[in-house]
Amino acid sequence: MNEPEALTRTFEALPPTSGRGFAQTWWGQAWLKALQDTALDGEQLKKGRRHAREGAVGAVSVRPGRITAVVRDRDGTAYRSDVLFQELDEQDWERFLDVATDSAGHIAALLDRDMPPHLVEDAAAAGVELLPGIGDLEPECTCDAWDHCPHTAALCYQVARLLDQDPFVLLLMRGRGERRVLDELQLRSVARANPPATDRADEEQAAAVVRADEAFAAAGILPPLPAPPPLPDEPGAPPSLDTGTAAGGPDAAALEFLAADAAARAHRMLAQALAPGRAGQPQEHVLTRDEDAVRMAASVPGPVIAARLAAGTDRTRAELDLAVRAWRYGGAAALAVLEEDFVPDDDQVSRAESALAAAWAAEPDRPRLRPSGPARWTVVGTGEQLRLGRDGNWWPFRKERGAWAPAGPASPDPAEALAGASGEGA
Numbered sequence: 305m306n307e308p309e310a311l312t313r314t315f316e317a318l319p320p321t322s323g324r325g326f327a328q329t330w331w332g333q334a335w336l337k338a339l340q341d342t343a344l345d346g347e348q349l350k351k352g353r354r355h356a357r358e359g360a361v362g363a364v365s366v367r368p369g370r371i372t373a374v375v376r377d378r379d380g381t382a383y384r385s386d387v388l389f390q391e392l393d394e395q396d397w398e399r400f401l402d403v404a405t406d407s408a409g410h411i412a413a414l415l416d417r418d419m420p421p422h423l424v425e426d427a428a429a430a431g432v433e434l435l436p437g438i439g440d441l442e443p444e445c446t447c448d449a450w451d452h453c454p455h456t457a458a459l460c461y462q463v464a465r466l467l468d469q470d471p472f473v474l475l476l477m478r479g480r481g482e483r484r485v486l487d488e489l490q491l492r493s494v495a496r497a498n499p500p501a502t503d504r505a506d507e508e509q510a511a512a513v514v515r516a517d518e519a520f521a522a523a524g525i526l527p528p529l530p531a532p533p534p535l536p537d538e539p540g541a542p543p544s545l546d547t548g549t550a551a552g553g554p555d556a557a558a559l560e561f562l563a564a565d566a567a568a569r570a571h572r573m574l575a576q577a578l579a580p581g582r583a584g585q586p587q588e589h590v591l592t593r594d595e596d597a598v599r600m601a602a603s604v605p606g607p608v609i610a611a612r613l614a615a616g617t618d619r620t621r622a623e624l625d626l627a628v629r630a631w632r633y634g635g636a637a638a639l640a641v642l643e644e645d646f647v648p649d650d651d652q653v654s655r656a657e658s659a660l661a662a663a664w665a666a667e668p669d670r671p672r673l674r675p676s677g678p679a680r681w682t683v684v685g686t687g688e689q690l691r692l693g694r695d696g697n698w699w700p701f702r703k704e705r706g707a708w709a710p711a712g713p714a715s716p717d718p719a720e721a722l723a724g725a726s727g728e729g730a
Contacts, residue, residue: 311481312367313473315466320359325712325724327464331419331435331474333713333724335467338436339460340716343452350666350719352457361462368479371463375455385455387463388442391479392432399430401485405492406537414489419471429575434474535578539564539571558612561605595636598624602631622707630710634699641691641699642710647678648692656692663719671722688725690718700725 327333343349355361355375362374369391376382392400403426404410413420424434443449443456452460466473472482541564591599594617601613601624614624630638640646648656660681664670672684679692687703688711697714698721711725 311476312365313476315364315366317359317362318462318465321357325720326353326356326461327468327724329419329468330421331424331471332464332468334435335464336461338438338441339452339457341438342441343457345451346717348452348454349457351454352452353461354666355454355458356461361458364459364462364466366466366473366476368476371459371477373459373462375458383446383455385459386444387456387459388444389436389477390440396432397480400427400432400434401488401492403427403430403432405489405496411489411493414471417470417472419474425572426575429572429579431579434478535575536571539567558609561609565600565603591636595639598627598631598639602628626707626709633710633713637693637695638699638710638714641693645678646692646694652692655696660718663717667719683722688722690722
């Protein structure tokens with residue numbers, strides 16, 4: 305009989321780090337965004353980030369609902385810091401495991417220590433939130449702070465590095481260890497591959513039909529309509545349009561791509577609409593024709609279709625590549641920062657300048673910033689730039705082959721945004 309799985313993992317203290325953001329994966333960045341959205345005092349976060357960079361966080365213990373570490377101040381004083389995180393209940397776990405089993409790609413990604421965005425989105429559509437949101441990271445520290453202090457913030461920044469390495473850390477915090485999750489996925493996969501034989505009576509009942517005129521005549525005595533059929537596991541495959549006939553009609557490959565894209569979007573929208581608790585949720589941003597073309601190009605449609613998308617949006621291939629990179633960092637908001645000339649009003653300029661002044665207040669090597677436009681600041685002596693978005697977030701850019709290219713995701717903190725620049729393509 306197998307030994308019961310230990311539900312506590314302890315990770316050795318990580319070495320000091322510098323020169324880059326703490327989270328490189330999108331799910332690690334989502335963890336830090338929850339921290340930034342929860343903490344009331346941004347100065348405490350900056351101190352915590354500095355503690356984490358300096359290696360002040362000791363071994364990190366992770367168990368369901370709680371992470372713990374000893375964090376030392378610069379004077380050597382040690383504090384026990386904990387961050388509490390809501391566990392999933394049994395029904396949530398059942399829904400998550402069903403969603404993960406629906407796609408072989410989800411299981412393969414988890415085995416490869418990856419957390420695919422579609423798995424998180426599909427789980428959310430089923431009513432299971434894997435990643436934390438505003439207020440989900442509850443701090444406790446022996447320094448007696450009532451909000452996030454530098455010690456709990458440092459612990460969260462260090463955990464972001466652990467999440468980058470292994471998303472099962474997140475699942476353990478939600479309540480289950482890696483071995484149990486993988487065992488459950490295997491059992492479900494086997495069950496789906498060998499479904500039980502259908503009872504003959506059930507087949508006969510399913511085959512029963514009622515004439516429309518009879519149903520109309522008996523409207524007053526018929527029971528209510530049955531529930532709608534369940535959502536298909538995956539969108540249907542588009543028909544093959546390559547008939548081998550002479551050229552001159554529509555491009556078959558392009559039509560097949562559009563059909564597959566439309567089916568995937570319709571399936572996702574239907575899943576979100578049918579998810580419990582989704583009634584009354586705000587509608588997603590309606591894309592313009594230009595934004596939708598960039599979205600499709602970001603799905604890697606192939607060089608021929610990508611070239612047509614570039615031509616259809618009056619872009620060169622290089623310009624489309626930059627637009628796609630922006631889209632992958634932040635969707636329509638990132639694309640607007642790349643291509644629009646946003647002119648902030650006086651209040652927005654004042655807040656931006658205050659944020660820039662405070663961002664590196666405690667750092668010995670403060671970057672020199674030169675205004676390069678209404679909402680752009682270039683780091684003097686480097687090929688880096690910060691841009692302010694309409695929503696108040698900061699976006700890093702890098703000079704590549706004479707053009708400014710998106711270099712990382714957005715952050716409300718300009719220092720964090722600049723530190724998270726990936727250097728892709730440099």
